[in-house]
Amino acid sequence: MPEREVRSPSQRRELVGVIRVGVAVLAVAWIYAGSQAADTSGTRGLLTYQALMADLPAGEQLLFRELQEGLLEAERDRAVMKRWPDPSALEADGIPPFARDATTKGPTYAWRRLQNGTTVNYLGIPSASDAPAWLLLIQEPEPGSPPDPAPDDEEHHRLPDGIVLHISVWKHADGSRLEVALAPLPQARGWVQIVGRAPVPAVATP
Amino acid sequence: MTAFYSWVAALAASGILPGDFQYPFLVRGFLSVLVLAPVLGGLSHLVVTRRMAFFSAALGQAALTGVAIGLLVGEPINAPYGGMFGFCLVSTLAMVYVKRHATLPSDTLIGVFHALTLGLGLCLLVALTRQFNVHQVESVLFGSLLTVTDGDLALLVAVGVVVGALLLRQYNALVLDSLNPPLASVTGADSAYLEYLFAFLLALSIVVSLKVIGALLVESLVVVPAAAARNLARSTRGYLVWSIGVAFLAGIGGLGVSTRLLVPTGGAVVLAASLLFFLTLLARLFMPRTAQDVPTPGRANA
Numbered sequence: 001m002p003e004r005e006v007r008s009p010s011q012r013r014e015l016v017g018v019i020r021v022g023v024a025v026l027a028v029a030w031i032y033a034g035s036q037a038a039d040t041s042g043t044r045g046l047l048t049y050q051a052l053m054a055d056l057p058a059g060e061q062l063l064f065r066e067l068q069e070g071l072l073e074a075e076r077d078r079a080v081m082k083r084w085p086d087p088s089a090l091e092a093d094g095i096p097p098f099a100r101d102a103t104t105k106g107p108t109y110a111w112r113r114l115q116n117g118t119t120v121n122y123l124g125i126p127s128a129s130d131a132p133a134w135l136l137l138i139q140e141p142e143p144g145s146p147p148d149p150a151p152d153d154e155e156h157h158r159l160p161d162g163i164v165l166h167i168s169v170w171k172h173a174d175g176s177r178l179e180v181a182l183a184p185l186p187q188a189r190g191w192v193q194i195v196g197r198a199p200v201p202a203v204a205t206p
Numbered sequence: 207m208t209a210f211y212s213w214v215a216a217l218a219a220s221g222i223l224p225g226d227f228q229y230p231f232l233v234r235g236f237l238s239v240l241v242l243a244p245v246l247g248g249l250s251h252l253v254v255t256r257r258m259a260f261f262s263a264a265l266g267q268a269a270l271t272g273v274a275i276g277l278l279v280g281e282p283i284n285a286p287y288g289g290m291f292g293f294c295l296v297s298t299l300a301m302v303y304v305k306r307h308a309t310l311p312s313d314t315l316i317g318v319f320h321a322l323t324l325g326l327g328l329c330l331l332v333a334l335t336r337q338f339n340v341h342q343v344e345s346v347l348f349g350s351l352l353t354v355t356d357g358d359l360a361l362l363v364a365v366g367v368v369v370g371a372l373l374l375r376q377y378n379a380l381v382l383d384s385l386n387p388p389l390a391s392v393t394g395a396d397s398a399y400l401e402y403l404f405a406f407l408l409a410l411s412i413v414v415s416l417k418v419i420g421a422l423l424v425e426s427l428v429v430v431p432a433a434a435a436r437n438l439a440r441s442t443r444g445y446l447v448w449s450i451g452v453a454f455l456a457g458i459g460g461l462g463v464s465t466r467l468l469v470p471t472g473g474a475v476v477l478a479a480s481l482l483f484f485l486t487l488l489a490r491l492f493m494p495r496t497a498q499d500v501p502t503p504g505r506a507n508a
Binding site: 189 | 276279286
């Protein structure tokens with residue numbers, strides 16, 4: 001076997017090599033990050049199970065809006081009575097979408113309130129087989145948990161007593177074929193979260 | 207990919223595949239495991255032989271910090287790859303360089319980097335909570351198939367091919383350098399180059415595994431499969447094959463448990479891998495002892 005001399009690179013040469021590769025890596029990463037930050041398309045930042053409200057058909061956009069309004073009324077009841085109202089009570093008060101507006105077309109929905117501990121679902125199953133099911137997921141904080149510093153936004157609603165609720169609106173294409181069950185993690189059962197706007201990058205927020 | 211998902215969903219609806227495959231996220235998860243198992247399993251036995259388990263843990267934490275940096279510079283929450291790759295690869299270079307030239311023990315130096323990157327990551331994440339819905343970052347910590355996109359899958363395949371090709375090309379030299387660095391040098395292998403190369407491949411694999419396994423647990427999947435394989439293997443080739451097999455079984459098992467019980471994928475995969483490790487430990491008790499059962503020397507200081 002012929003003899004071969006193997007020389008390890010000097011520390012200085014090695015350092016120069018490491019710095020060169022490091023600068024190249026940082027340059028590529030910076031170019032990629034810059035191109036991503038410059039992308040301002042609406043769906044940017046959406047997770048795989050999220051969709052923009054603006055991309056929904058008009059009828060579904062209306063229902064999404066009604067759910068937001070109905071939620072505010074339900075939150076008001078929750079703040080006063082310390083429990084979530086039944087859909088029948090909201091319907092009796094004429095609050096959409098729980099109370100159907102006779103002037104609107106489209107499927108009717110049977111609304112149910114499902115609750116397990118701090119997880120609350122308002123589940124709307126449509127009468128028509130081709131209409132989507134809707135879900136309002138409300139996550140209350142565990143009793144005794146420290147105050148949530150999250151800012152008030154689409155997903156965080158602060159009640160008058162300081163409790164911060166995590167809110168999300170979901171739809172499922174299976175509609176009337178859907179099993180009536182509490183959905184603590186809807187995305188794992190094929191639900192799509194509907195958001196008013198995509199998450200905003202941190203640098204764009206003052 | 208939509209047509210592919212529809213086809214798989216139709217197979218699930220007709221009963222040929224399990225019902226869960228009607229959801230695209232689960233199909234993506236299954237494909238991710240198919241790619242991750244050979245990559246992480248293949249690296250796993252070299253990580254154990256080169257004693258780089260703690261190094262892998264530090265890389266996982268560095269990736270978490272990379273996510274925070276990516277979000278701060280304006281990358282989207284579902285693909286902060288610029289921050290992750292940039293910070294992880296630069297940290298890798300720095301750790302290997304310092305480890306090679308400092309007089310302190312390597313685990314001490316890696317501990318310093320580990321603490322530094324974790325501290326920086328936590329500070330940045332807390333800063334982000336004031337401006338961003340930080341709950342979505344949880345999937346990076348613990349892993350979630352629900353956040354894996356088609357783009358992530360494509361990146362996983364691309365990195366898998368690159369890592370696999372480079373690993374195959376340098377495999378013999380890497381194994382020899384892991385077991386006996388002086389002998390590897392005598393045969394002409396450049397130990398420094400191999401050390402940087404392997405750390406680089408490990409960093410690449412860890413970054414693309416984050417969405418499935420999570421930053422806190424990713425090092426487990428580059429350690430436990432090899433530990434389990436070591437209990438069964440009688441040769442280097444067997445060691446490699448068993449590592450890949452254990453990683454694959456852990457991935458599929460964890461995926462099933464995660465979907466059924468709605469627990470984080472990373473935790474479920476690591477639990478499955480750990481279960482397999484203890485099963486192989488039991489199996490080893492009933493296997494006849496051989497000459498290979500004597501401990502391998504490995505790298506004394508890696």
